[in-house]
Amino acid sequence: MSLTSPSHFNFNFSISQNPHRSFPVQSHFESSSLMIFKTSRTRRRVRNPHPSYRLNSLNPRLRSELPVVTRVSNSSDSGGTFDDATSQKVSDEVSDFEASRSPISGDGYVGLFIRMLGLDNDPLDREQAVDALWKYSLGGKKCIDEIMKFRGSVFLTINLLKSESGVACEAAAGLLRMISSVNIYRDLVAESGAIEEITSLLTRSSLTSEVKEQSLCVLSNLSVDEKFRLQIANSDLLPLLIKFLDDEDMKVKEAAGGVLANLALSVANHKIMVEAGVIPPLAKFLRTDTEASKIIRKEAQSALLEFAKDNYYKILLIEEGLVAVPLVGAAAYKSFKPSLYSWPSLPDGSELNVKQASKGPSRFGATELLLGLHVEDDKNAKLEEAKKNAIVGRTQQQFLARIGAIESEDDSNTETGTQKFTILPWVDGVARLVLILELEDESAIAKAAEAIADASVSEHMRTSFKEAGAVKNLVRLLDYNSEPVRSGVIHALERLSVSNDVCQKIEAEGALNPLISSLKKLKNPDASGSLSQILNILGRILDSSKEMKSKFYDAPVNGSKKGRNEARTSSSNLTFSSQTIQEGDVLDSMFLSRLIEILNASPPVLQTKAASILEFLAGYENCREKIISLDIESALDSVFRHNCFNAKEDMEAEIEFQEIELQTLEIEEAGLAVSTTSRLLTRLLDSEHFRDIINSSRLIDSLRRILTSRIPLQNKDWVAACLVKLSSLSGPTELGSENPINTEVMLYETIPRLIGQIKDSYSPEARETAVLELNRIISEGVVDSTRAVAAQGGIFPLVKLIEEGNDRVVETGLAILYNLSMDVENHPAIVAAGAVPTLRRMVLSERPQWVRALHLLRTLPT
Template sequence: MASMPTWTPLHLELKVLHQHPTPFMAVTRIINPRSSVSVGKLSLLSARCSFVKRASNSDGVPAEASPKPSDVGVIKDNASSGPGYVGLFVRMLGLDNDPLDREQAVVTLWKYSQGGKDCIDGVVRFPGCINLVVSLLKLDSMTTCEAAAGLLRTISSVSIHRDVVIECGAVEEIVGLLCKSCLTSEVKEQSLGALWNLSTDEKVAVKIAKSDFLPMLIKFLDDEEIKVKEGAGGVLANLALTPTNHSNLVEAGVIPKLASLLKTKDDGFKVIRKEAKTTLLELCKDEYFRILVTEEGLVRVPLVGAAAYKAFKPVSYSWPSLPDGTEIQKNSRPSRYGASELLLGLNVRDNLNLSEAKMNAMIGRSQQQFLARIGAIELEDGRKVHSDSSQRQQYTLLPWIDGVARLVLILGLEDISAISRAAYSIADAATSEHMRISFKEAGAVRLLVQLLDHSNDGIKEAAALALDRLSNSSEVRRTIDAEGVLSPLINILKSKNTSQSLLEKVVNILSRIFDPGKDVKQKNKAINGSSEVVLTNAHSSDKIEGSSKQLDTFLQPDLTTREMIDSGVIARFVETFRISSPDLQVKIVSILDYVVTSELHVTALIEAGIESGLDAVFEQGSSNVVEDDDDSKLEEDIVKAEEIGLVIAAASRLLSKLLDFEQFRRGIDSRSFVFKLRNILRSNIPLHAKEWAAACLVKLEAHFGSLADLGHRIDMEVTLYETIPRLVEQIRTSAFDESQEAAAQELYEVVASRGLVECSRAIATCGGIFPLVKLIDEGHALEASLAILYNLSMDSENHPAIIAAGAVPILKRIVLTKGPQWTRALHLLRTLPT
């Protein structure tokens, strides 16, 4: 076999008539005249150059001159007779060649590589080829950059070559190219396409997600060219496949951009919609990010398979009705195939005077039921989704109107897995008042309540979780109660086979039904005239005019509901209370606080051991005590302290209520409760919990008398550890001058009546000096504030704090202005070391 000719670069002085040389001219310019190239081989090379000329259209050559599959086949067939052909153009990429030659070579190789894997292998087999192509990305020629990026895109489409492309630094050079301004759409398209292929490597994906290039990548989603959008969307979809990238993607603002593209109806956006859906579904695997996607008007819906919808059989000649069950007045004959309901749903805005939520529910239901009737409800990308096990774990994203209706439709099917997944999806989507009301209007509440009686425990738990999330809305909560949810919840509680997780969900629902605290606050606002509250039930909306009579009616306990809580249920509550988390304990206590209205229920609580349960809670709260002579505060986790405080507040309210019953008072150890509650007042739990503990202590003293052997009197303990810290906090945090002045005046009266030394020490301990000085500086409650600060100045240990608070210049200003309180300010100033 003849040896390959050796080419050495030698530029000849030739006149080129065209702006850019043809490939044959480029070859002529690099041929060494002294090399022995046979005429036959040169003829073969010239023949092949005819193909090269047709392959290049970078300089305005008509599109019909582009390479055809048959042309690529000719080159592949002749490769064995001229193995140096591809290598020739690879050598033309060298840095010592003319930029125009390099441009023509990379364009030719790009077109040639589009012939398939064999052509790509033929290019890559030359050592250093990819390095030379990557170096072309730094040139200013857009044609060269486009061809180089396109060639890298083609090469990286073959997985076995992808690592080599990455190792040659292609990712960094492509990112640097995309960061340039004034790029053509073709360069962006090919560069993003190459990056799309390369980002399938997890290391590359992580590097891109952590770089400053990510915001610019997201910005490409706003590009006018659809191909550029698709390239950026493809890269983002690959980045989202790595969970560690999710935070970076969300922080960069990818969710609103992709949600907007996904909701676009343009047929040309098919690819970008697919990539947007892929990315958002990956982000939805995180609970918090799923909420952000829902806020953009998208709902994650499970794909349950076409077979599951066979159970959906609309009733023949059914008359249209609203999704919540309200019937519509009949004025014509219904259709056998449900057409009347479909048409009514599509024209509901013109035909009926309904609220926006009801109209959206009607439209969504009619559309989804129509798709189910014709068997096209799960058409993804023009084909049906199969119902095998892998497909049945998939999800899709729908606009919220269709998504809500689809989930409610699935709840009415027979497939256990489909029902369970739909219920969990409802729980995930019920993150806002708007979505919760939408599910209510779509008829989800009635179906979920019915599912609580299902024989399958998994469906029960999924339905309970959905109702738990929906019950965060007071309007939906009333609908849940009206649908008769109490009976199935009680049955679940009575069952010995109920799992702990299901029990917790049942307690959550009951605590919201039995605790009207939020509604009471709303009614108080309405009564005080600060706001108007609108209450909506399942059928109407009535405006509450604030009046005491209406408030009493609203808070009237439901005797039927209370009677359903029998001794067995109470015993289960107390048993769960002993072993539950602080959050669940608070909810159980709120339920028990509601039902403790008769001696029968109190007796059941005593028999179930509620005293020992309360004692254990108070023991937990009193374990961390700040001694009188200890100025340092215990370092405890803020969240944990808040949780313990909520439990103590709830337990104190329940204990106060139980103390009204003689049979409870007869059997308790009052000394133990008093001792633990007094320790709670000295602990570092939040003030709102100390307030309830103090009230309970006062009630214990009223029933059992003062226990002198325990130290201070109870009323003094309450003053030092609850009243004074609460008033200081009110002065510090209140936004109203009247509230601050009232707190300062009350604090002055407490100090004057309870004892100067101990009360002054308590004020200093809880940080009252700084807010008092600030109050004096603002000119509020001067007499009371100056008197308290003067009492504090009697202890020299408080002098540094008073001076640090800036009291000296403020007092001097008051003295110089000869105001009403200047003499008191002068006395205080004389006590300080100035």
């Protein structure tokens, strides 16, 4: 590679292995500069973990004022790029450096050292040349522009990344780092193959921390551009970047975190980054139990905040012990007024059993705070871990609010129209969200309520919010005069009420009547989505099965540590008394009418929830009579006559697969609504007044059609039970001399259920019970019973049961198969199930059932 030197440098310069060879020079200044380079060949320089040490030899003014760009980012928090103004400033400030301090004083030597990068030169000469150029590039954009005037400088520098010398690799990466920090040269660096060579370099088993840092900073500069982010994320670099987050050198961690933070700015990269496992190593830097620098914490937070914009990825953050908390502005916390003179209590409002050592409270509340640390030693006073965490979190957040340091961001920094978040460890995040609920800013309260709803994805988080006092504040805000606040509060309570313990707390705080009032006042439920959420909360509070669940509650569910004894102890809180029903708003005619209106004309999902609440209320006589008086029959008929129950079976062949899936989902939702409504009807039939006013034949026809429909089998049990009860109460006059309902129940509910039990049950006793019951039905001569067994695929599990079961099961199974064999159409299925070899072995071994097996063999084609 040949380059043209300036005319005033007329000398022949070549590198030789002979250390005594002299260099003809034209001036004392040039001779001194070359001598510096010559003597540097014979010794290694002292390494420093950061390249800024190379400017230590500059004069004090230049050291303090010279801007050195190390990494470029689009984010305002992590540096900037060179522009024209910055370029002129750098050029002015480094003029002294170029004139007297640079090892390659004079722009003419730039071309000389670039020529020394040529592949035909000695490796040591190339190493010293790239090192000198790196030092020169630290002078700023003017120096970098001078280097980039020579074509091929970037290619030769990238080629040095293949060197076995760590010094050469570090200098080459450092020079590329400075070049890529300038916007106009970034494309050239990437297109010259820098990403590929750095990938190859970073895969080496032994690299110094300096080489890793400089290489990663090049990637950080390149990842500022969208097109290069996609290239980096879809290469082999992503696993390396994640691995470097565990490096021993904090500078390497920071550099790797900077690259990942830039990659996360592109939504297209999120999926591949999350699948590569980037969230756990980044999340650990934000936890309080991990030591990390301020820089890496900021970079990890920047990346995780980008992931938190997706609801699914936000759940992954919560699983790592982090919570996304909205930034509401420092001004919002000015309304916070801590109670300085109140006796200390737990965040959820319960009393704290402590010894009162002082006679009066302190001026700033320190006595009350310290009293919380002196809990009595008796067993009843010991705090659970969740309560301790709630106390710690509340104390820390209230302290920050008192001193005005809870948010350092100014209101001017928040972007208009966008909601900004921060990420905190769950202890601090839960306490911060509860604290925001106590403020006066409506926007802040609404944001906090929505954040609580988003974070309530596990039993651990729901319990944490309960212990931190969130339930008390949310119930208080149910009557707030702001629609966004009420909507957010209802959403939060709906997510929290999934937990049985938290649901009890919601009920104990008096949420029932405000929820009923909200349901009655709801003007546009379809737009807000609050109708479904209110029905969910009410359905969990007014749940007739809670008492039964508490009796059989034996194991922890979804992370809960509550066992059988505790559940039975609290079972008294799960039931309502007649006085509670009488005094509450549940007897309000407007509330009951609203539920019946939902049952009469709503999607099946809402019908299921409304029917469940009405079923609970129908268990109380005073409520049941009011429900009957509000034309409940028309609502029941509306559910039972859903359009999907009238669809013809032959239509499936004419519709597309996607439409079949949608139709299947609709049938499942309708089946659940029908099952719940059937339970409601069964309970209403206990009223003689209701039996006298309803049209029994119409309801029976509807239930019979549902029983023969394609709804899931598990939804047919209550339909069958309700149908049998309704037919028995109707009397034989309406149905004639023969009652086909019992036969239909056998064919469409009992037989399919028994076949499923034989197929899927892991209990030998359950399978034995099912096969005995099935044999009884067939032996009684129920019409089409054998055809129903074959249609439900019962032949194959019966043959398998004969092979594995005990003598009683084998005897019963053979009897059923013999009855099935009477129909010639069942012979192929029996043979295909492998019955013939099994029966032959049974005959040859002369088992007790060999005679029945022989009779069955004679009926089959062999």
